[in-house]
Amino acid sequence: MTLVDFSRMMRPFLCAALMAGTTLGTAMVAPSPAFADIVSVDMQTAAPVTRETLSNGLRVVIVQDRLAPVVTTELNYLVGSSEAPAGFPGTAHALEHMMFRGSDGLDKDQLAVLGARLGGSYNADTTEDVTQYFYTAPAEDLGVLLRIEALRMKGLTLSEADWDKERGAIEQEVSRDLSSPAYRYISQLQSILFKGTPYEHDALGARPSFDRTTAALLRSFYEKWYAPNNAILVIAGDVDPQTTFAQIRDIFGTIPSRPLPARTPVKPAPAPAQTLSFPTDYSVGFATIAFPMPGLSAEDFATADILSDVLASQRGALFQLVPAGKALYAGFEFAPKKQAGFGIALAAFPKGGDSKKVLADVSSVLASIREKGVPAELVEDAKTKEVAQLEFSANSVSGLAEIWSQALAFKNLSSPDDMIAAYRAVTPEAVNRLAAQLLDPSRAVTAVLTPESSGKPVSGSGFGGAESFTEVPEKPVKLPDWAESALAQLNVPPPAPKPDVDVLSNGLTLIVHPSHVSHTVEVAGFVRHNADLQEPKGKEGVEDVTEELFSYGTQDHDRLAFRKALDEVPAWASAGSGFSLRAPSAKFELAMNLLAENELRPAFPQQDFTIVRQQIAQAQAGQLVAPGYLFGRAIEAALSPKGDPTLRETTPQSVMSVTLDDVKQYYATVWRPDMTTIVVTGDVTPAQARSVVEKTFGGWKAVGPKPVVDLPTRPDSKASRAHVPDHSSLQDTVTLPESIGLTASNPDHFLLTVGNEVLGGGFSSRLYRDLRVKTGYVYNVSSSFDWSRTRGAYSISFGADPDKVGKAREAALRDLRAMQDTPISENELLIAKSALLRGLPLGRASLGAIAGEYLHLMELGLPLDTPDIAAKAYHDATAEGVRNAFRKWVRTNDLAEIVKGPAPKW
Numbered sequence: 001m002t003l004v005d006f007s008r009m010m011r012p013f014l015c016a017a018l019m020a021g022t023t024l025g026t027a028m029v030a031p032s033p034a035f036a037d038i039v040s041v042d043m044q045t046a047a048p049v050t051r052e053t054l055s056n057g058l059r060v061v062i063v064q065d066r067l068a069p070v071v072t073t074e075l076n077y078l079v080g081s082s083e084a085p086a087g088f089p090g091t092a093h094a095l096e097h098m099m100f101r102g103s104d105g106l107d108k109d110q111l112a113v114l115g116a117r118l119g120g121s122y123n124a125d126t127t128e129d130v131t132q133y134f135y136t137a138p139a140e141d142l143g144v145l146l147r148i149e150a151l152r153m154k155g156l157t158l159s160e161a162d163w164d165k166e167r168g169a170i171e172q173e174v175s176r177d178l179s180s181p182a183y184r185y186i187s188q189l190q191s192i193l194f195k196g197t198p199y200e201h202d203a204l205g206a207r208p209s210f211d212r213t214t215a216a217l218l219r220s221f222y223e224k225w226y227a228p229n230n231a232i233l234v235i236a237g238d239v240d241p242q243t244t245f246a247q248i249r250d251i252f253g254t255i256p257s258r259p260l261p262a263r264t265p266v267k268p269a270p271a272p273a274q275t276l277s278f279p280t281d282y283s284v285g286f287a288t289i290a291f292p293m294p295g296l297s298a299e300d301f302a303t304a305d306i307l308s309d310v311l312a313s314q315r316g317a318l319f320q321l322v323p324a325g326k327a328l329y330a331g332f333e334f335a336p337k338k339q340a341g342f343g344i345a346l347a348a349f350p351k352g353g354d355s356k357k358v359l360a361d362v363s364s365v366l367a368s369i370r371e372k373g374v375p376a377e378l379v380e381d382a383k384t385k386e387v388a389q390l391e392f393s394a395n396s397v398s399g400l401a402e403i404w405s406q407a408l409a410f411k412n413l414s415s416p417d418d419m420i421a422a423y424r425a426v427t428p429e430a431v432n433r434l435a436a437q438l439l440d441p442s443r444a445v446t447a448v449l450t451p452e453s454s455g456k457p458v459s460g461s462g463f464g465g466a467e468s469f470t471e472v473p474e475k476p477v478k479l480p481d482w483a484e485s486a487l488a489q490l491n492v493p494p495p496a497p498k499p500d501v502d503v504l505s506n507g508l509t510l511i512v513h514p515s516h517v518s519h520t521v522e523v524a525g526f527v528r529h530n531a532d533l534q535e536p537k538g539k540e541g542v543e544d545v546t547e548e549l550f551s552y553g554t555q556d557h558d559r560l561a562f563r564k565a566l567d568e569v570p571a572w573a574s575a576g577s578g579f580s581l582r583a584p585s586a587k588f589e590l591a592m593n594l595l596a597e598n599e600l601r602p603a604f605p606q607q608d609f610t611i612v613r614q615q616i617a618q619a620q621a622g623q624l625v626a627p628g629y630l631f632g633r634a635i636e637a638a639l640s641p642k643g644d645p646t647l648r649e650t651t652p653q654s655v656m657s658v659t660l661d662d663v664k665q666y667y668a669t670v671w672r673p674d675m676t677t678i679v680v681t682g683d684v685t686p687a688q689a690r691s692v693v694e695k696t697f698g699g700w701k702a703v704g705p706k707p708v709v710d711l712p713t714r715p716d717s718k719a720s721r722a723h724v725p726d727h728s729s730l731q732d733t734v735t736l737p738e739s740i741g742l743t744a745s746n747p748d749h750f751l752l753t754v755g756n757e758v759l760g761g762g763f764s765s766r767l768y769r770d771l772r773v774k775t776g777y778v779y780n781v782s783s784s785f786d787w788s789r790t791r792g793a794y795s796i797s798f799g800a801d802p803d804k805v806g807k808a809r810e811a812a813l814r815d816l817r818a819m820q821d822t823p824i825s826e827n828e829l830l831i832a833k834s835a836l837l838r839g840l841p842l843g844r845a846s847l848g849a850i851a852g853e854y855l856h857l858m859e860l861g862l863p864l865d866t867p868d869i870a871a872k873a874y875h876d877a878t879a880e881g882v883r884n885a886f887r888k889w890v891r892t893n894d895l896a897e898i899v900k901g902p903a904p905k906w
Contacts, residue, residue, distance in 0.1 A: 049415065050241035054249065056257045057229025061408065062244055063236040063400050067517045070845040071139040071237030072401040075149050076409035078232070079225035080129045081205075082198035082264055082339075088213055090170075090205015093126040094163075095218050095226075097170050099133065100124075100763070101162040104155030106148065106480060108162065108773075112764040113477045116757075116831045117487050118144065119838025126203045128266075129338035130409045136398050136845060138493075138838050139238040144486050146251045153231070154255045156222055160215040168776020171207050172731070176779055176799050179729035181280035185288075185447055186335075188276060192445055193292050193342050197266045227258040232408050236401035237845075266339035268292060276447040281728040283622035283629060284328055286449040287358040288346040289366065291438050295340040296410045302422035303430045304438070308334035308343055309382035310374045310431065314551075315563045317365045321347055323552070323559065325611040326361050328619055338410050343438070350615075351451045351622030359446065370439040373432035381567040386423045388570045390416055392582060394518035395682065396846035452727070453625045476827035490833055492871045493840050499679075499854065499864065500686035504693070506700055507674025511854050511864070512689040513681045515847060521588045521682040523581035523595065524851040528675045528859065530709040532645035535666070540648055541655035542666045543577075544616050545609070549663065550575040552608040555601040559608075565594055575599045577670065585683035589692045596696035602667070609660045617655040624651065627726035631733065631900040634722040638896035639739045639793055640714055672702040675709070677858045679851040710790045714739055717894060724900040732805050732901030735797045736812065738894045742785070742792035744860040750873035751885035752785050757832035758824050758882075759783050759815060760796065764831060766815045771798060777808040783816075789861050794890055802901055809897065819886045823879035836874045840867055 048064040084091035102108035115122050120137030133152075135145045177183045187202050194200045233252075235244060270292070280286075294304045311318055311332035321327040327347035334343045345366060349358045393403040393416070407413040479487070500512040531543040551574075553559040566573055571583035571591040575598035583591035623629050633649075640646050678697065680689040717739040742749060760767040760783030771778045781798035796816070800808045824832075844850050857866055 048241065050245070052245055052248075054228065054253055056253065056255055057227075058248075058252055058255075059232045059408070060245070060248055061232070061234050061404055062239065062241045063234070063404055064239065064241060065236055065394055065397055065400055065517055066238050067395070067397055067515055067846070068844040069139045069238050069841050070136060070397050071142045071145070071235060071239055072134060072136045072398045072845075073142070073145045073149065074132055074134040074234045074236075074401040074405045075153075076232045076234065076405050077131045077133075077226055078129070078230050078409060080127045080131050081201065081203040082128045082266065083221075083225065083261070084198075085217065085221070088205075088209045088217065089201035090174075090203075090209055091213065091217065091221050092131055093203055093205045094166075094170060094210065094213055095221055096124045096126045096131055096133075097166050098158055098163060098218055099152050099156065101159075101166060102157040103151045104157070106151045107157070109477045110479055110483070111148065112769075113479065113831055114144065114148065114483055114487075116762055116764040117834040117838070119835040119840075120842055127337065128199055128203055132405065132409075134398070134401065136842060138841055141486060141838070142235070142237075142239055142244065143247055143251075144483055146247055147482060149233070150251045150255065153226060153228065153252070156219075156226070158215050158219045158222065163213070163215045163218065165773060165776060167210055167213070169772050169779050170205070171210055172776070172779030172800060174204060174207050174210070175731040175801055177204055179726075179731045181278050181282070181449060181728050185276070185278050185449060189290055189342070189445055189447065192271050192274065193290070194266070194268045194340065195271060197268050197340075198264050199266050199268070199337060199340060223258075224261055227260065228252060228255050229257040230260055232405070234401050234404045234408070236404065237397045266295075266337075268340050270443050271445070273442050273444050273446070276445065278447065278449045279452040279728060280449045281627040281726050282449065282451050283624075283626035284348045284350060284619055285353060285355055285451050285622075286346050286348055287355050287362060288344050288447045288449070289359070289362055290342050290344045290445045290447070291440070292443060293334065293336065293341045293343045293438055296336045296338045296406075297412050300430075300434060301336065301411070302419070303426050303434050304336070304341075304343075305334065306379060306382045306386070306423065306426045307374070307431050307434055307438070308332055309386065310378045311343075311345065311369070313378055313382070313563075315378060315560055315567070316374070317369065318345060318347075318362070321361055321365070322615075323608060323611065325614065327358055328615050330362070348619075350618030351625070353618070355448045355450065359448070363441070366439045367441070370436050373435065374428070376428040377564075379426070379428040379431050381564075381570070383423050383426055385567060385570045387420050388584060390420060391518050391520055391584070392522075395515075395520060395522065396848065398845065451622050451626065476825065487834060490830065490837065490875065492875050493837060495865070495868045496841075496844060500689075501864065502686075502690060504673070504698055506698065507672075507676075507702055508693075508697055508700070509677040509858065510690060510693050511677065511679045511858075512684070512686040513679065513847075513850050513854070514683075514685055515681060515850075516683050519585050519683050521581075521583055521585045521591075521680065521684050522847045522851065523579075523592070523678065523680050524848070524855060525579045525676060525678040526855055526859070527577045527671055528677075528709055529577055529670045529707070530645075530711065532648055532711065533709060534670055534707060535648070536662070538654060539658050539662055539666075541616060541620065541650040542658045542662050543670075544650065545613050545655065545658055546663050546666050546670075547576045548612045548616065549604050549609060550598060550602050552605055552612070553603040554597045555603055556597055558603070558605075562594070562598065566591075569594070573598065575602070588684060588688070589695070592692050592696045599671075600697070600700055604660065604663055604667070606660055609663065613655060613658060617652040620650055620655055621652045624649075627724050627729070627900055630724045631735075631898065634724055634898045635735055635737050635795075635896075638720050638722065638898060639717050639737055644714060645711060668703070669707065672706070673697065673700045674702045674706060677855060679854045681847040681851050711788070713741070713790050716741065716891065717896065719894050720896045722896070722898050724898070725902075726900050727902065729901050730801075731799050732802050732899050733797075733799050734805055734809065734900075735795050735898045736809065736895045737793060737795035737898065738891060738896060740785075740792040740794050740889050740891075742787055742889050744787045744789055744862060746787075747873065748885050748889065749785065749787055750870055751877055751881050752889060753870075754829070754832050754836065754874055754877045755819055755824065755882040755886055756783055756785060757835055758828045759819055761832065761835065766818070767796070767798075767812055770811045770815055771808050775807070775811065777804045777811065781808070781812070783812075787860075792889075796895075805899065805901075813892060813895075816890065817892050820883060820890065820892070823883045826879065829877070829879050829882070833874055833877065837871060840871055843867065
């Protein structure tokens with residue numbers, strides 16, 4: 001576990017739980033003029049942008065992106081939980097769920113089958129002010145996506161029977177989120193900072209209000225707000241704008257507009273300072289200080305965003321607490337909603353550490369910034385990076401749709417270009433004025449999240465034997481004619497463009513995938529290694545120390561100078577066994593020089609080593625008793641025999657035994673060019689990429705024989721049980737795992753993938769149908785196969801209230817055994833094949849996904865055209881072949897049961 005993992009505990013939660021869509025870090029200026037029928041060109045990406053407002057008020061924006069034959073539709077309804085009826089804060093969230101329960105002309109079963117056969121990803125999110133519905137699918141299926149959204153816009157079913165079933169699932173979602181200490185902290189923080197406003201309650205909702213919610217209440221909300229004149233449709237991808245607009249006019253044009261109710265303004269009053277405390281199941285504690293900040297639609301949002309960037313900068317005073325040994329992690333998170341927001345300064349301390357001292361250090365930093373301001377150079381660098389960051393949106397089809405939705409639906413802007421203008425207008429003086437105003441301790445909410453142990457895992461005997469369930473008959477779903485005709489053909493997608501592959505003289509593998517959708521280059525790489533096999537005995541943790549020290553500068557630049565050099569490019573880079581780079585294409589060679597300097601010439605300074613080692617040892621002491629860690633250990637112990645390399649454990653003592661010489665020796669042994677792959681994607685030619693990589697990494701030499709990094713094979717696991725106590729959780733997290741002998745090179749994994757699509761692959765899967773839709777036992781459920789070069793595993797996972805775990809497990813086992821007893825139906829086979837075949841192009845819908853796919857295949861030792869091989873295997877799969885594969889590889893009586901939650905129910 002590296003120190004940067006601490007920030008990851010908070011960041012994904014803030015993005016998901018607050019649902020403010022703030023990860024793009026983009027700016028807000030004054031509201032833009034009304035839409036008109038225009039064609040423009042985005043100044044950063046040169047992506048053609050076409051707009052139109054239909055006669056019924058629906059605003060449409062089409063952003064053309066030829067990255068892959070993929071399209072994303074994002075329909076933004078300009079309403080959220082802020083307009084919920086009094087006493088029913090989760091109304092908008094409940095309606096979002098019901099949008100997947102069918103509409104006139106497309107019932108819930110048809111919608112589920114359509115979603116599966118499209119092979120894409122589809123989902124939704126609810127915020128306080130906007131509710132978003134997004135699909136990503138093959139571009140050829142755009143017409144199907146549009147019809148789905150139009151039918152849901154004009155005639156949602158909203159039956160009481162469907163709501164009764166969905167209520168159970170949404171209440172499971174509430175239990176899941178309330179099981180997170182961070183969620184409870186943010187929820188209470190929001191209730192304080194936004195007291196007396198619609199933001200006082202978060203968008204999730206509460207179980208008591210869902211118990212009182214009726215289909216009639218949901219219909220009233222739907223009929224008030226779900227209208228074309230209250231929506232913005234953003235389409236990004238490989239589409240023809242004129243043809244697309246013709247489809248949109250035909251499909252949406254007849255939906256009538258509606259008068260919209262007056263909106264509720266959000267104007268929080270300043271809250272008095274107060275202090276909160278929360279027990280957590282984390283491995284470390286967090287000391288936090290939160291302040292009110294501007295919302296996404298505020299005129300000074302860009303200034304606030306730059307201020308947050310400066311406060312979060314690794315060159316800033318707050319982060320300096322980490323290398324000074326005063327905090328395990330320190331940073332700043334900005335969580336703006338549309339009409340208001342807040343920021344959180346946070347620092348991590350070890351379990352049993354002095355939270356008061358950490359809080360005092362954070363307070364001192366903020367007080368100094370409030371009084372003296374921030375360095376002007378950090379402001380200018382933050383502005384440059386925010387502007388440059390926008391160009392990377394074209395490197396992801398769904399990311400491009402999201403950034404336009406952010407600009408239009410959340411920020412009331414005309415385009416992301418307005419964000420650029422707002423950022424460029426920010427001055428250091430404006431940032432300092434806002435810091436003096438916002439970082440006011442008299443308005444701060446201080447909180448300490450303290451790690452508490454829940455107890456040791458409890459083992460139990462395994463379960464097994466046949467369950468006496470009868471199979472529930474299922475009938476094929478007949479799709480509407482317009483959908484059936486669009487999806488009738490089950491075609492193998494054309495082969496993906498082949499990358500340029502080269503092996504340099506030092507053994508380094510270079511893969512280049514040119515794509516000229518933006519003036520940027522992205523680099524991803526990894527060094528094949530295995531700490532379980534390569535860390536010396538008694539030195540467990542040397543990998544964590546080594547990885548963390550990469551952020552402490554190079555032999556040519558100290559930590560601050562190196563960060564400054566990256567910011568001035570501007571480039572984003574990280575080094576270690578997995579490394580990455582993003583930079584403007586014009587600065588590709590300069591940025592690669594910096595990446596290579598960090599990767600090949602790390603400083604490993606003695607003073608920083610001493611601090612980092614101590615910090616990791618302190619963090620590991622808490623990690624060893626954290627429920628999440630113990631849950632993962634219990635799963636691994638259920639899969640692997642005693643003494644297996646994966647069961648080695650890092651302890652504070654083993655970390656403190658590591659010396660700087662150990663770090664240098666581990667680096668010299670593990671980091672080798674002949675174990676390294678680099679993928680270069682973006683605005684670059686193969687010749688340019690090779691030339692730059694040769695200059696920057698070509699002089700790297702390997703010494704000695706290649707190390708062994710593949711784990712030995714392992715015997716089949718047997719049934720067992722373990723319960724990991726987690727007092728902070730309201731809901732059980734359950735995994736039913738087993739080891740299997742299948743490896744990545746065995747072609748049976750294609751048949752198992754087809755079968756798993758039927759069993760647990762999405763909203764139309766058997767597990768989802770039987771554990772969520774029909775029964776409401778769980779909020780989420782999935783099944784998955786995992787394979788490496790030498791090992792395989794299978795698991796079913798779900799989250800459920802403790803009293804529903806047994807029923808959910810039995811239903812899951814029944815579905816799994818049915819896969820072995822009876823061939824799947826031809827209808828199920830068709831849906832699974834369609835989903836997998838149509839989903840293959842989606843794996844190339846962003847430069848990051850393309851690079852990730854190549855690296856994954858290299859890690860598995862598979863050819864880079866494996867997706868094309870998979871396409872043929874999926875197309876040719878038979879129901880009998882799928883059943884035989886499940887019979888051969890899955891042992892239902894050997895599944896273990898690992899539960900993390902409040903109390904065992906055995």
